[in-house]
Amino acid sequence: MRKNKEPICEVECFHEEIVTEAQGRMLLPEQSKRLAETFKVLGDPNRVQLINVLTNREMCVCDLAVVLDMSVSAVSHQLRLLRNLNIVKYRKDGKMVYYTLDDHHIERLFKEGLEHISHT
Amino acid sequence: MRKNKEPICEVECFHEEIVTEAQGRMLLPEQSKRLAETFKVLGDPNRVQLINVLTNREMCVCDLAVVLDMSVSAVSHQLRLLRNLNIVKYRKDGKMVYYTLDDHHIERLFKEGLEHISHT
């Protein structure tokens, strides 16, 4: 947040017209927040691997822990995060819990990201 | 990292075959790291607005601060981050510094993200 909410009597450097035009092109706060949230969830190497590995496959927590070389607890915490954002869903079978991707939009975004890093 | 590097003599819950198959589909560590970095930089509402506002426009730091309602210093710090990742470039003109986007891949990713949140 800016501190300077007081009347600006002194000379300021901004360009009225450009500022007004740009303000008109701004995203709504709700939009920028959701967009950032969406990207942020993909912004961790372990979650990236998790999402990649769960694409078109179902896997139990324990297998995921072995594959990602993480503790079961750490995996479970990350899965909860993805669950809360409806990115993965789960199916229970006895003691086991099997996870899969539950968001094909995210899949597209993920693939677009992969392409991006491949030609950089 | 997992602690359990000791020989696993006790019963473990993972499924050998599934694990092996999944390991084969893993991204290289370098890939997952870069992919996560790319997404992470888009994972902040202020940076989202910055990138959006700089798309096809050039703007000086002071104008950006007014538009985004942030301090000049905060904007400058964020711009440095984007600069270091070659997402924005700048042009100097006297005391002023004008920034623009410098990465069309990011632009595509950004638009894909926008689409994503619009049908959710």
Added chain:
DNA sequence: TTAATAATTGAACAGATATTCAAATGATGG
């Protein structure tokens, strides 16, 4: 019912991140 096991949870901790503040830099004009 008890023991064992897969997974989840919450607290605690270390490390990363975003902002603020004060000081520094670099350019312009008097």
Added chain:
DNA sequence: CCATCATTTGAATATCTGTTCAATTATTAA
């Protein structure tokens, strides 16, 4: 040269994030 202004920078701080550890839940089988 000096004062001013746009921007950058570094240190300090508060908050957020991801992991670990220990405890808990839920399910199965003895």
